[in-house]
Amino acid sequence: MCAQAAQNEPSQQGAKTKVGQEKTLQNDGVAPRTLSDYVEQEGEFWDYLKKNHPVFKYEKDGRLVGQYHLSDRQEEFVDFGGGKGIREKTGQQVAVTYRLGFESILDYPNKFVGPAKCGECHPAQYAAWKRSRHSMMFRFPDEISEADGDMKKPMWGSQATILPDGIEADDVFAVIGTPRTKYGFLDKWLVRGTYHVEDGKLSDLSGKLVAGGNQFSVLWAKYLTPQMAAKIAEFSPGFPTKLEDFKGSSSQVWGTNSYGASYRTKMLFQPATSYCETCHSFKFDFKSKDEFFAALGDAKELRKHTISKGVSCEECHGAGAHLYGARGAGMPSNCERCHQRFAYNEADSKLNPRKPFNVYFKSSCPSCGTEGSQMYSSAHYDKGMRCSTCHDPHEVTANDWQDNYTRVGLKKKCADCHETQASFFKFGGAHAKDDCTSCHMPAMMSCENFGAIQNPDLAGFDNVRMSHVWKISTDKDAKSLNPAPGKPREGGTKGWSWARNEQGRFFIDLMWSCARTSFEDPNLMEPGKGGCHSPVQSNLSENLKFKNQDQIYEWVQKWQTPVKAGFKEINDDIKAIDKALAKSNLAVEAKAQVINYTKQAREIATKLEKDGAWGLHGAEYSQKLVNEALIYTGSAKKLLGIKK
DSSP, rough: OOGGGGOOOOTTTGOOOOOSSSSSSTTTOOOOOHHHHHHHTTHHHHHHHHHHHHHHHHHHTTTTTSSSOOOOOOOIIIGGGGGGHHHHHHOOOOOOSOOOOOTTTTTOOOOOHHHHHTTTTTTHHHHHHHSSHHSSSEEEEGOOGGGTTOOOOTTSSSSOOOOOTTOOGGEEEEEEEEETTTEEEEETTTOOOOEEEEEGGGGGTTSSESOOOOOOEIIIISSHHHHHHHHHHTTTTTOOSGGGGGGGGSSSSTTTOOOOOOOEEEEEEEEEGTTHHHOEEEEOSSSHHHHHHHHOOOHHHHHHTEEEEESSSHHHHTTTHHHHTTTTOOOOOTHHHOOOOOOHHHHHHHHHHHHOOEBBBBBSBBBBTTHHHHTSSSHHHTTTTTHHBBOOOOOOSOEEESSSSSOOSSSSHHHHHHHHHHHHHHTOOOGGGSOOOHHHHHHHHHHHHHHHOOBBGGGGOOOOOEEEEOOOOOOSSSEEEEEETTTTOOOOOOOOOEOOTTTOOOOOOOHHHHHHSSSSSSHHSSTTOOOOOOTTOOOOOOSSSSSSSHHHHHHHHHHHHHHHHHHHHHHHHHHHHHHHHOOOOOOOOHHHHHHHHHHHHHHHHHHHHHSTTTTHHHHHHHHHHHHHHHHHHHHHHHHEEEEE
């Protein structure tokens, strides 16, 4: 169910459907669970983990390095994202940051049939899905083809391996991630891997279990090499160039970072039910809780009972879909479940009660999965545009899934609606070879919460997903991303939010639009792309590698000022012509000529205004149109005898 609709009161059948009783929410066919039901369902799983998970055994033996924080469904789904504040005001529990799936791995039995079954009758959709990252981001270790199934193989010229020190393939249930961003692991007790083992192995409980040093970062291993880090540090003072400089994000080897943890100091102890399964989905075919608990701790047994991996058919169309008449069969879920992560913002609610939610931030870059919450505050959203307006949900990856960037399968492109802007852009000079998304949809979101390398003011450097805001601000000082009032602008601090313009819309500042540094942005990284104006990726001359927003603003003004001045002159001329024409005694033929000239000039002025870029979509073409319009108005003024 959509958790934002859940109430505090128990459901009609709530008392009859708690985990462990004969009837379940899957087979009673009556009442949906409330958010409270969903949270309470996790209790028995927690009891098991506290008795059986190795973390607690290492702790008892004094061989645990760092402290753990127990993170449950109450925290993740009810408290995060400002949920506490809303509950205090309304008395209602809401899931602000997440929307919950219809089924959980704690539901026994479920009605999932698996994507291959759906593919029997829907081969075209299944084939598109199979090529996509939705199907690839949750795999068993022997399915990681890019590593030849070897989880201890150093990757992409680094010393880092997909599984960290002390963790072997049989210690994990699955690996989460693709070559686009990162790889994490879910251990065989279905707990998120926020740790590694030092001087030993998890399999025999030897050595020390250490917080952090747990996640393979494609960004860090493949692109953010020591050489690149040094290059960035030249214009981003304080950028880390040594392992120890990465602080909490650091690890024991370059290319592995600490995610959901701070190196050697703290880590989340987080079951998959509290976090992973919402978006990095998977399902079992266990018939009872006894079967489920018996398989925990045995990776091979868990894999044997896995019927669905990744964001597959039934995550959107319902378990069993029309085959079993699953609850809500048809489209019970949608993109927003994983891609509309909000945060309640008190300042935003006062500014515009219609849009009281901002984007969810973990640090100083918007979190992954916030595409929908960005779009929510856009003019596009208010006009009725939704994810499926442009996206084919089955073909979320149109290019090779092993690329470090994603080109999605689109049903509609910008130019299909913005014909005027496209006509200008066609004559845009050097920019004409780029896509609209190059400037209007820069990669701004973080998948790693890699605070040590975040610098929003310089549009980098932990930004891997494309923004969905579109509106660019050409203001010299405007900053899209801002810290909490009174807090420093250094990357990695908490409490950041997306700024709004005078119309209450989010916007993209000039640095992000023109000079971001991103190693997963197709507009910078696709074959033939030149890195835009990134100080370290661009193949342009040095004076076109922008290291601050002032440089970009100067170029913008150079293009926009003459076009804006020309537009004003055109309109002033038209007003003067209209005034003079009303009083003139010209012959009919001459009047007709004046009217025709004025009409041509007015059409150009309307076109310039509708484009709205004032030269940025094509400086020379825009100026050409201005000059044409001034010739028309000049000719009309001459016929009317109007002097300058």
